Amino acid sequence: xxxxxxxxxxxxxxxxxxxxxxxxxxxxxxxxxxxxxxxxxxxxxxxxxxxxxxxxxxxxxxxxxxxxxxxxxxxxxxxxxxxxxxxxxxxxxxxxxxxxxxxxxxxxxxxxxxxxxxxxxxxxxxxxxxxxxxxxxxxxxxxxxxxxxxxxxxxxxxxxxxxxxxxxxxxxxxxxxxxxxxxxxxxxxxxxxxxxxxxxxxxxxxxxxxxxxxxxxxxxxxxxxxxxxxxxxxxxxxxxxxxxxxxxxxxxxxxxxxxxxxxxxxxxxxxxxxxxxxxxxxxxxxxxxxxxxxxxxxxxxxxxxxxxxxxxxxxxxxxxxxxxxxxxxxxxxxxxxxxxxxxxxxxxxxxxxxxxxxxxxxxxxxxxxxxxxxxxxxxxxxxxxxxxxxxxxxxxxxxxxxxxxxxxxxxxxxxxxxxxxxxxxxxxxxxxxxxxxxxxxxxxxxxxxxxxxxxxxxxxxxxxxxxxxxxxxxxxxxxxxxxxxxxxxxxxxxxxxxxxxxxxxxxxxxxxxxxxxxxxxxxxxxxxxxxxxxxxxxxxxxxxxxxxxxxxxxxxxxxxxxxxxxxxxxxxxxxxxxxxxxxxxxxxxxxxxxxxxxxxxxxxxxxxxxxxxxxxxxxxxxxxxxxxxxxxxxxxxxxxxxxxxxxxxxxxxxxxxxxxxxxxxxxxxxxxxxxxxxxxxxxxxxxxxxxxxxxxxxxxxxxxxxxxxxxxxxxxxxxxxxxxxxxxxxxxxxxxxxxxxxxxxxxxxxxxxxxxxx
Numbered sequence: 001x002x003x004x005x006x007x008x009x010x011x012x013x014x015x016x017x018x019x020x021x022x023x024x025x026x027x028x029x030x031x032x033x034x035x036x037x038x039x040x041x042x043x044x045x046x047x048x049x050x051x052x053x054x055x056x057x058x059x060x061x062x063x064x065x066x067x068x069x070x071x072x073x074x075x076x077x078x079x080x081x082x083x084x085x086x087x088x089x090x091x092x093x094x095x096x097x098x099x100x101x102x103x104x105x106x107x108x109x110x111x112x113x114x115x116x117x118x119x120x121x122x123x124x125x126x127x128x129x130x131x132x133x134x135x136x137x138x139x140x141x142x143x144x145x146x147x148x149x150x151x152x153x154x155x156x157x158x159x160x161x162x163x164x165x166x167x168x169x170x171x172x173x174x175x176x177x178x179x180x181x182x183x184x185x186x187x188x189x190x191x192x193x194x195x196x197x198x199x200x201x202x203x204x205x206x207x208x209x210x211x212x213x214x215x216x217x218x219x220x221x222x223x224x225x226x227x228x229x230x231x232x233x234x235x236x237x238x239x240x241x242x243x244x245x246x247x248x249x250x251x252x253x254x255x256x257x258x259x260x261x262x263x264x265x266x267x268x269x270x271x272x273x274x275x276x277x278x279x280x281x282x283x284x285x286x287x288x289x290x291x292x293x294x295x296x297x298x299x300x301x302x303x304x305x306x307x308x309x310x311x312x313x314x315x316x317x318x319x320x321x322x323x324x325x326x327x328x329x330x331x332x333x334x335x336x337x338x339x340x341x342x343x344x345x346x347x348x349x350x351x352x353x354x355x356x357x358x359x360x361x362x363x364x365x366x367x368x369x370x371x372x373x374x375x376x377x378x379x380x381x382x383x384x385x386x387x388x389x390x391x392x393x394x395x396x397x398x399x400x401x402x403x404x405x406x407x408x409x410x411x412x413x414x415x416x417x418x419x420x421x422x423x424x425x426x427x428x429x430x431x432x433x434x435x436x437x438x439x440x441x442x443x444x445x446x447x448x449x450x451x452x453x454x455x456x457x458x459x460x461x462x463x464x465x466x467x468x469x470x471x472x473x474x475x476x477x478x479x480x481x482x483x484x485x486x487x488x489x490x491x492x493x494x495x496x497x498x499x500x501x502x503x504x505x506x507x508x509x510x511x512x513x514x515x516x517x518x519x520x521x522x523x524x525x526x527x528x529x530x531x532x533x534x535x536x537x538x539x540x541x542x543x544x545x546x547x548x549x550x551x552x553x554x555x556x557x558x559x560x561x562x563x564x565x566x567x568x569x570x571x572x573x574x575x576x577x578x579x580x581x582x583x584x585x586x587x588x589x590x591x592x593x594x595x596x597x598x599x600x601x602x603x604x605x606x607x608x609x610x611x612x613x614x615x616x617x618x619x620x621x622x623x624x625x626x627x628x629x630x631x632x633x634x635x636x637x638x639x640x641x642x643x644x645x646x647x648x649x650x651x652x653x654x655x656x657x658x659x660x661x662x663x664x665x666x667x668x669x670x671x672x673x674x675x676x677x678x679x680x681x682x683x684x685x686x687x688x689x690x691x692x693x694x695x696x697x698x699x700x701x702x703x704x705x706x707x708x709x710x711x712x713x714x715x716x717x718x719x720x721x722x723x724x725x726x727x728x729x730x731x732x733x734x735x736x737x738x739x740x741x742x743x744x745x746x747x748x749x750x751x752x753x754x755x756x757x758x
Contacts, residue, residue: 005025005026005027005032005041006025006026006027007023007024007025007026008024008025008031009024010024014047016047016051016078017074018047018051018075018078019047021035021036021037021054021067022034022035022036022047022050023036027043030043033046033047033049033050035050035054035064037054037066037067037068037071038064038065040053040062040064042061045061051075051078052075052079054067054071054072054075055072055075055076055079056072056076057076057079065398065399066395066396066398068391068395188215192215204685208670210666234655234659238655238658238659238662241662242658242661242662245662245665248665248669249288249665252283252286252288253288255284255285256320257320258622258623259283259284259285259604259623259626260320260321260623260624260626261281261282261283261316261321261322262283262321262322262323262324262627262628263280263281263282263309263312263313263316263323263324264279264280264281264282264325264628264631265277265278265279265309265324265631266278266279266280266631267295267326267327267329273296274294274296275294275295275296275299276292276293276294276295276296277292277293277295277308278291278292279292279293280668282627282628283626284604286668286669287668287671288668289660289661289664289665289668290315291312291657292660293308300331301331302334302335302338303335305331306335306338309324309336309339310339310342310343313339313343313346318345318346321345321346322346322531323346323348323531323627324339324346324347324348325349325350325351325628325629325630325631326348326351327350327351327354327631328354328358328525333350333525345564345565345567347530347564349526349529349531349629350525350526351629351630351632352480352487352491352526353477353480353630353632354631355522355523355526356473356476356522357408357411357477358522359473359518359523360408360410360413360414360470360474361410362521362522363414363469363470363515363518364413366514368462369466372417372459372466373413375453375459376417376463377695378446378449378453379402379420379450379453379454380402380403380695380696381446381695381696381697381698382447382449382450383402384402384403384683384684384695384696385696385698386441388441389441389447390714391714392430392435393427393430394717394718396427396429396433397423397426397427398426398718399718400419400422400423400724401681401683401717402419402420402423402427403419403683403692403695403696404416404418404419405688405691405692406474406477406691407481407632408632408691409691409693411474411477412691412692412695413695414466414467414470414471414473414474415474417467418467418471418474419724420463421463421467424460427454428454431450431455465505468501468505469501469502469505469515471501472494472497472501475494475730475733475734476490476491476494476495479494479731480494480628480629480630480632481630481632482730483671485602485731486602486626486627486628487628487629487630488531488532488535488624488625488626488627488628488629489535489536489538489539489542489603489604489625490535490539490731490734491526491535491629492532492535492536493542493734493738494734495519495527496738496744497734497735498519499516499519499743500740500743502515502516503516503742503743528553528557530557530558530560530561530564531561531624531629532557532629533553533554533557533558534557534560534561534624535625536554537550537554537555537557537558538558538603538607538624539603540594540598540603541599541736542736542738543582544595545737546737546739547737548739550583551741551744553744554744558579559576561620562575562620565620565624566616566620571616574616575616575617575620578614578616578617579617581613581614582614582617586613587613587614588610588613589613591610593610594609594610597609597610603621604621604622604625604626607625681717682717683696684696
């Protein structure tokens with residue numbers, strides 16, 4: 001405690017709720033208040049400033065980051081009550097001063113000082129019963145004007161009484177309005193909750209961009225809105241929604257002539273074990289769902305898969321199609337090779353996200369990495385299965401959760417290790433605090449183990465190395481799954497930067513080749529993919545940062561793209577000639593604006609703006625740079641698709657096909673429309689268990705008696721990321737400069753190959 005501060009006991013006269021959450025001290029003649037949660041001392045401002053501090057309300061005080069959520073809510077409600085009272089008083093004062101005196105003047109009196117005072121009455125609402133005292137006294141005043149001081153005194157008293165009654169009525173009405181508003185909102189929330197619980201709708205459905213507009217539309221119609229019937233939803237409303245979605249898709253298809261498009265082949269397994277493939281179309285305007293096919297009976301037949309792929313490609317049309325993206329399973333490799341042999345103007349591209357995920361999986365199989373991850377998981381499981389420990393952790397991390405939910409299970413393993421590194425000191429502060437020492441869970445075996453790991457320097461040193469080895473791959477995974485920009489212009493640079501980072505970190509060739517071999521094994525099929533290399537070449541941010549000549553295999557890949565995507569040989573020759581202007585930054589390419597825009601604009605936008613002098617090359621560049629290279633973008637809820645494939649009636653199957661078409665495309669549209677500031681993610685929520693896995697789930701179920709576990713005592717996740725510092729741009733992190741020939745050439749034949757896991 002600061003010297004000179006003398007504790008002052010709180011008296012029973014301190015009625016404000018904030019007094020329960022602070023301490024009072026005396027410093028000389030001045031009184032100071034101290035927050036019991038964060039220890040901040042306020043030298044002025046009184047209890048109101050403490051309340052702002054606890055409520056997190058912007059004003060004269062900083063926000064307390066350790067206060068419990070229920071206390072914060074209580075302080076916010078208390079502050080809102082103060083604001084309402086101030087507004088009431090101000091409104092009443094305005095009404096009293098602006099009221100027309102000609103209709104409400106009672107009389108003019110002379111006070112003992114000889115000043116004239118005009119008394120006015122506030123109009124009473126019609127719904128209020130008239131005050132009999134007020135009526136009688138008013139009549140007496142009117143009939144006895146000038147009758148003497150005694151009568152005037154009675155009238156003055158009556159006037160004050162009437163004013164007081166009127167103010168009481170107004171205050172009562174305002175309070176009733178506020179209470180009614182809160183009660184009404186609670187009724188709405190409970191009605192929505194009962195519907196969700198009765199039907200079994202996933203609770204994260206409230207995150208839909210269409211949820212609040214639905215509530216607003218119902219509220220705007222007032223009482224008595226008739227809800228649509230079951231048959232309305234499966235007939236006329238579905239028909240109108242189907243037409244609405246098709247109109248949106250037509251607008252998207254209209255952009256394909258400029259940007260080109262990609263067919264995405266997303267295979268997944270239903271709950272009943274059926275293998276299903278969803279076919280989608282990608283362009284920068286968005287992703288479009290085409291149809292879903294059950295391939296359980298043909299999944300092991302490359303010939304049947306080829307026929308299916310060919311049918312979909314012909315349905316889309318080859319004029320604007322650049323590539324077909326699938327996973328890397330052998331049956332798709334065979335079917336896609338046959339497809340590209342028959343359709344020479346279409347590329348086959350393995351899913352980049354799937355390849356990166358396999359690389360992360362192989363990294364995790366290395367014994368030393370797997371050991372550290374298991375130790376980290378033991379910490380996480382203990383925290384997330386005990387409400388007391390979870391609440392304590394969230395207080396010490398100021399709302400930052402330990403688990404960082406990634407795009408895949410293996411990505412989550414490494415993003416969570418990085419998160420743990422970011423909050424290392426907060427975790428150490430927690431397990432060395434008096435609060436932890438007094439906590440009964442600190443005496444458990446898991447509690448002692450957590451203390452050992454968090455206090456271990458070797459554990460944290462290993463975490464640092466793992467994060468440095470995997471962070472470039474995680475950045476690339478986010479890039480290929482990004483909805484903000486097409487990834488084709490970045491993926492080649494991302495793999496280059498990952499290998500460069502590993503080499504710089506480990507230095508010794510025999511050490512970094514362990515990880516390079518893993519990357520080459522999984523990425524080999526994409527290592528020299530023409531579209532990836534061309535995307536790198538045509539991205540001005542990267543191309544102009546290369547010192548010297550561009551590596552020969554990159555230029556060769558660009559020529560492969562020209563020959564495959566541009567059938568007209570005359571235009572091919574023009575494009576090759578125009579690459580010289582691009583290479584030498586001739587014309588508009590060399591403008592200062594164009595140079596500044598290399599980093600500021602998306603690559604396809606840069607070509608649209610400054611590529612007018614090379615129209616054929618610009619047209620090809622825009623089409624290549626407008627493509628994705630991943631299937632990770634198309635993962636909406638698939639429950640309705642399962643229902644469709646299980647329906648045998650032809651008419652109902654057609655109806656469900658249209659329902660799936662609307663459902664899937666609306667969800668895909670949300671990926672573009674949805675506000676990027678999502679609600680905080682709760683790692684223990686059921687919706688995330690498929691990705692979070694055993695970071696939050698006990699291997700043998702709950703270890704405590706059921707009665708000692710209470711989910712209602714868990715503080716909600718705040719999703720606070722201020723402690724982590726400002727987020728970095730994944731594209732900016734790719735940097736510039738690509739001059740390591742060893743990375744371009746890869747591991748040469750004859751060099752030592754290291755087996756994964758050894």
